[in-house]
Amino acid sequence: GVIENFAKINILHTLTDGTKVDVTNQYNIKTITGTLEVLKRDITIKTGSSTKTYDGINLTDEFYEITNGTLVEGHHINILSSSKIKNVGTCTNELEIQILDKDNNDVTSNYNITFDLGTLEILARHITIKTNTSSKVYDDQIYFDEAYEITVGTLGNNHKINVISKTEILNVSSVDNVLDLFISGGENTSGSSVSMRAAQTEGAIRYFLQSPIR
Numbered sequence: 274g275v276i277e278n279f280a281k282i283n284i285l286h287t288l289t290d291g292t293k294v295d296v297t298n299q300y301n302i303k304t305i306t307g308t309l310e311v312l313k314r315d316i317t318i319k320t321g322s323s324t325k326t327y328d329g330i331n332l333t334d335e336f337y338e339i340t341n342g343t344l345v346e347g348h349h350i351n352i353l354s355s356s357k358i359k360n361v362g363t364c365t366n367e368l369e370i371q372i373l374d375k376d377n378n379d380v381t382s383n384y385n386i387t388f389d390l391g392t393l394e395i396l397a398r399h400i401t402i403k404t405n406t407s408s409k410v411y412d413d414q415i416y417f418d419e420a421y422e423i424t425v426g427t428l429g430n431n432h433k434i435n436v437i438s439k440t441e442i443l444n445v446s447s448v449d450n451v452l453d454l455f456i457s458g459g460e461n462t463s464g465s466s467v468s469m470r471a472a473q474t475e476g477a478i479r480y481f482l483q484s485p486i487r
Contacts, residue, residue, distance in 0.1 A: 313385040316342035318350075320366040322391035327398040329429040331357040334366055334393060341387075347375035358393045366391040400426035402434070404450040417441045418450055432458035 321336030405420035
């Protein structure tokens with residue numbers, strides 16, 4: 274833009290003839306003021322891209338590179354904030370930056386900055402849950418089995434599995450032991466199964482008649 278902070282300098286013009294005699298007073302001099310302008314320096318900054326499996330911890334990436342243009346010698350970039358993501362999904366990796374000169378003065382406004390934004394992505398954590406297989410002799414009581422085990426993968430730190438509903442049987446039969454599970458814990462106090470992809474392998478529960486006593 275046009276220079277705003279400047280020092281006013283009075284320039285004295287002296288006209289001389291061929292013999293170096295001052296003839297300035299022989300002229301009526303009119304001065305027309307010109308303009309000095311400093312244009313913004315163009316740079317393009319590309320931010321980093323990162324991916325990880327869900328672990329309940331924020332993902333950030335403060336990597337960047339200048340892909341077009343350069344900083345003035347002695348200038349450097351200071352990162353003020355960066356994007357973060359915790360749960361399964363994606364977001365653009367935005368960096369808030371300032372450009373400082375060698376004396377740490379903020380000169381960001383002297384740059385025209387274009388961002389080429391990377392991506393942050395959290396992938397679902399895969400686990401396999403096997404429900405229990407069990408049986409008992411018919412006794413006219415509702416029978417269920419909430420036992421299970423994780424056979425593939427692990428839960429995140431401080432996470433736990435809650436059984437929301439279960440398979441129940443009363444009469445003699447054999448059915449798949451299906452459990453409705455809910456994963457909670459960590460900072461997500463409301464609980465969520467969104468960040469876990471649970472492949473459930475069903476066991477079975479069996480109710481049978483006791484053989485007659487002979």
